[in-house]
Amino acid sequence: MEQAEIGLIGLGVMGSNLALNIAEKGNKIAVFNRTPDKTDEFVAAAGDLRGQIVPCKTIEEFVAAIRPPRPIIIMIKAGDAVDQQMELLKPYLSKGDIMIDAGNANFRDTMRRFDNLKDSGLTFIGMGVSGGEEGARHGPSIMVGGTEESWKRVEKVLTSIAAKYNNEPCVDWLGENGAGHFVKTIHNGIEYADMQMIAEIYGILRDGLKMSAVEIADVFGEWNKGRLESYLIEITEKVLRATDPIAGGPMVDMILDQAGQKGTGKWSVIEAQNMGVAATAIEAAVAARILSSQRGERQAAEGILGLPSVTPAAVSDRKAFIADLENALLAAKIGAYAQGFAVMAAASKEFGWNLPMPTIAKIWRAGCIIRSQFLDEITSAFTKDPHVANLIVTPAFAGMVKDTDAALRRVVSYAALGGLPVPALASALGYFDAYRRGRGTANLIQAQRDFFGAHGFDRLDGADSHHGPWGSGASAA
Structure with a gap:
């Protein structure tokens, strides 16, 4: 019997869709699920793709069904469950076999797993997969981290299943150990910011201009024909047009204003702080989700404090104001992407990954949640200057920032x-203003730090004097 080219463990929604995608692209795949009934159900529903699937009831049977060196995708809940599954697999694996975590893992866990396997003859790939259920089934954006040798073993399969942009597959090897999962984390951080900014614009249209959901949908529909064309703008229009099958009004008006999160946005903020990179738009978006989850507290606060005793100003030229909203969203989006790429650049140096910025922008152009026309321009900017300090100082984006x-x-x-x-939106504006100002106000902070803690400072004139004449009061603090 012909052996499978790749194996997959975990036939939940994402795992099932990814397995079907692999099979549909002509790759034979072995599948295993902890619950055998789930495997039977999956195969029964696979239809014409059944012949490309090798269902297995035991780990031993599963491993034997894959052509060595065996690449095995683990598509289960991130965390301890992955470590447990790896331990169950190890006794059956041989030198050169590759375990692939395709979940939303913390890249530091990926680095640990990679290092733990170094002397075992086995290896590990941390694979970021973006695009949700639809992407997994029809073509996701895939970010691979591991050895180059292990990438070469899976390149053919992953290239076949990835989303395509102008016939270019949206997948690539980005570096060793945790590189793929780190890039996926930052992708999700940018996604958080993008979604929050869209929601803020929606709030201005709804609560400032008193527009209905359908009217707002019309606005987003128009924007999706221009510079803001993107998956998130596209689905925002669709969401706003949807009708609630129970109450009959706009579906969006019946949804609780409490946003969930699974951790990747928070990780992106933590790592930005660890790298010493300002990612204020992403931080604001994560904080906004946290505040949204505190609905009871917010309602109580409104009862005590009331809403601000102001009302949004009347807009005399609605068309011009809506054009301002479009440009404001574009400007803020530039800020979020610039911050995300700056965090990746810092991590690349920190971990010796040599992350290819033009490649990352390329593989985000299709398949992933933040796919947009905008990424073509980012690809071009980083291709011209891969080591630029910040996206917003490239000629194309500097021009866009000035325009918006x-x-x-x-x-x-x-x-x-x-x-x-x-x-x-406000954090993006603050970021632009702070980043573009050659002399800021941190001189006062340095003076304060020296006053209460003798931390010292550097002088503009370069003189060899690093403490101020604060007098005896300095030590009192």
């Missing part, structure tokens, strides 16, 4: 004066 700066200021001002919360 005034609109972002007007929108943030309108929201602040009208009592409408826009933490991500």
Whole structure:
């Protein structure tokens, strides 16, 4: 019997869809699930693809069904469950076999697993997969971290199943150990920021301009034909047009304003802090989700404090204001992407990954949640200057920031004066203003630090004097 080219453990929604995608692209795949009935159900529902699937009831049978060196995708809940599954697999594996974690893993766990296998003859791939259920089934964006040799073993299969952009597969090897999962983490951090900014614009249209869900859908539909064309803008229009089958009104108006999160956004913020990189838009988006989850507290606070005693200003030229909102969203989006790529650049140096920035932008152009027209321009910018300090100082993006700066200021001002919360949009504006100012105000902070803790400072004139004349009061703090 012909052996499978690859194996997959875990036939949940994502695992099942990924397995069907692999089979559909002409690759024979062995599958195993802890619950045998689930395997039977999966094969029964596979239809014409059944012939490409080798269902297995035991780990021993599963491993034997795969052509060595055996690549095995583990598609189960991230965390301890992955470690446990790896331990169950190890006794049956041979030198050169590859265990692949395709879940939303913390990249530090991936690095640990990679290192733990170094002297075992086995190896590990941390594989970021973006695109949700639809992407897994029809073509995701795939970010691979591991040895180059292990990548070569799976390249053919992964290239066949990945999303395509202008016939280019949205998959590549990004570096050793945790590189793939780190890039996926930052992808998700940017996704958090993008979604929050869209929600803030929606809030201005709903609560400032008093527009209905369908009217707002029309706005997003128009934007999706221009520079904001993207998957998230596209689905926002669809969400806003959907009708609640129970109450009959807009579906979005019946949904609790409590956003969930699974950890990747938080990890991206933590790692930005660890790397010493400002990622204020992503931080604001994660904080906004946390606040959204505290619905009871927010309702109680409204009862005590009331809403701000202001109302959004009347808009005399609605068309011009909506154009401002479009440009503000574009500007803030640039800020979020710039921050995400800056975090990746810092991590690349920290861990010796040599992350290929143009390649990352390329593989995000299709299949993933943040796919957009915008990524073509990012690809071009990083191709021209792969080591640029920040995306916003490349010629193309510097021009876009200058073009959209005034609109972002007007929108943030309108929201602040009208009592409408826009933490991500405001943080993007603050980031631009701080990043572009050659002399900021941290000189005062350094003076304060020296006053209470004798931490010292550097002088503008370079003189060899690093403490101020604070007097005896300095030590009192």
